Amino acid sequence: GQSTKPPPNPSPLRSAKFFQANMRILVTGGAGFIGSHLVDRLMQNEKNEVIVADNYFTGSKDNLKQWIGHPRFELIRHDVTEPLLVEVDQIYHLACPASPIFYKYNPVKTIKTNVMGTLNMLGLAKRVGARILLTSTSEVYGDPLVHPQTEDYWGNVNPIGVRSCYDEGKRVAETLMFDYHRQHGIEIRIARIFNTYGPRMNIDDGRVVSNFIAQAIRDEPLTVQLPGTQTRSFCYVSDMVDGLIRLMEGNDTGPINIGNPGEFTMLELAENVKELINPDVKIITVENTPDDPRQRKPDITKAKELLGWEPKIKLRDGLPFMEEDFRQRLGVPKKA
Numbered sequence: 112g113q114s115t116k117p118p119p120n121p122s123p124l125r126s127a128k129f130f131q132a133n134m135r136i137l138v139t140g141g142a143g144f145i146g147s148h149l150v151d152r153l154m155q156n157e158k159n160e161v162i163v164a165d166n167y168f169t170g171s172k173d174n175l176k177q178w179i180g181h182p183r184f185e186l187i188r189h190d191v192t193e194p195l196l197v198e199v200d201q202i203y204h205l206a207c208p209a210s211p212i213f214y215k216y217n218p219v220k221t222i223k224t225n226v227m228g229t230l231n232m233l234g235l236a237k238r239v240g241a242r243i244l245l246t247s248t249s250e251v252y253g254d255p256l257v258h259p260q261t262e263d264y265w266g267n268v269n270p271i272g273v274r275s276c277y278d279e280g281k282r283v284a285e286t287l288m289f290d291y292h293r294q295h296g297i298e299i300r301i302a303r304i305f306n307t308y309g310p311r312m313n314i315d316d317g318r319v320v321s322n323f324i325a326q327a328i329r330d331e332p333l334t335v336q337l338p339g340t341q342t343r344s345f346c347y348v349s350d351m352v353d354g355l356i357r358l359m360e361g362n363d364t365g366p367i368n369i370g371n372p373g374e375f376t377m378l379e380l381a382e383n384v385k386e387l388i389n390p391d392v393k394i395i396t397v398e399n400t401p402d403d404p405r406q407r408k409p410d411i412t413k414a415k416e417l418l419g420w421e422p423k424i425k426l427r428d429g430l431p432f433m434e435e436d437f438r439q440r441l442g443v444p445k446k447a
């Protein structure tokens with residue numbers, strides 16, 4: 112093990128003349144949906160140098176194409192379940208598939224990514240004295256018995272269900288974060304992200320907003336999984352990125368809920384998509400998957416008080432941005 116003290120931070124390298132940047136930031140999972148939007152925002156600050164580590168399981172180089180070749184940007188094909196040696200000041204640790212169909216595809220890999228991946232990033236943070244932010248999830252609340260969910264609620268999670276690789280994986284990741292914080296003095300930040308949507312979501316990743324928008328554009332029926340009265344709260348990706356950066360830069364470890372408290376049933380979501388995108392589309396009901404949480408809505412009091420953050424973009428304003436992106440990628444222009 113590493114027993115040496117972390118070097119002084121910022122490292123002496125930062126003051127060397129050839130370094131334009133004074134903050135070097137690692138984003139794991141930076142080729143994914145939220146990660147690539149985060150990279151866009153971080154790269155807008157000329158003082159930042161950004162390194163992305165991603166294994167491209169659910170992400171793509173295409174999401175980062177505008178930065179490839181940029182002098183302040185580096186992209187590494189890397190699986191976080193393996194150790195990583197880089198010298199950085201901050202780590203945004205996002206690497207992990209987020210959509211149920213992808214995280215259930217290879218559940219053992221999902222839990223390894225959450226546990227070994229987070230352990231490795233914490234080992235890295237310890238060695239170089241970096242601050243690390245984990246993107247945890249509202250899934251740590253499971254099928255919640257408290258509504259809306261506050262951060263002090265411990266959750267109602269099935270430890271042996273088909274979702275456990277993801278939600279129990281994230282719970283262990285949170286535990287690791289706090290143990291490294293208490294035992295080694297690592298500076299940690301934990302965001303509990305609620306359902307997020309926006310451009311660059313995988314078109315066929317099975318999540319509800321991407322499914323409905325793709326279906327509406329393709330003139331296919333919107334598939335509401337039964338009972339249809341289950342609720343979710345959807346946050347537009349630019350609001351999410353803003354919240355994550357405020358959390359990283361602020362003084363609170365978290366966990367802090369980052370999400371949009373606007374709550375919708377899946378039937379209401381389908382009706383909104385129908386009205387905004389394709390008034391002729393059918394809405395049908397289909398069977399659901401096991402352990403689907405019946406309701407979910409963040410209490411964001413803490414984010415408001417500690418980060419001065421709240422979402423700005425309402426669902427009905429965000430859906431058209433995503434429609435535009437999906438139409439471009441699917442090659443289906445809007446009917447005149």
Ligand code: NAD
Pocket residue numbers: 139140141142143144145146164165166167168169170171189190191192204205206207208209210224228246247248249303304305306307308
């Ligand atoms: P995403 O699938 O688009 O992005 C995840 C990225 O991680 C992808 O680029 C993928 O290739 C990469 N990755 C996966 N396993 C990896 C591994 N072992 N090594 C290296 N890279 C790996 O998902 P997203 O929606 O952008 O989610 C990002 C983070 O936010 C995840 O940690 C997810 O759990 C969390 N989160 C997302 C949501 C949401 O609604 N999108 C909700 C709660 C939490």
Ligand code: UDP
Pocket residue numbers: 112113193194195196197230231232233234235236237238
């Ligand atoms: N690690 C890493 N990069 C580093 C330092 C550590 O990936 O720069 C990994 C290391 O391989 C180990 C994990 O992080 O698997 C935890 O490291 P730590 O030093 O905390 O524990 P130990 O090595 O003593 O098990």
Ligand code: UDP
Pocket residue numbers: 211306317318319320322323334335336337341342343377399400403404
């Ligand atoms: N859902 C749906 N139709 C779909 C996909 C999902 O009605 O085509 C429902 C699903 O049953 C769940 C909600 O939408 O209640 C959110 O599912 P998603 O997979 O997007 O995210 P998560 O369950 O992780 O919140």
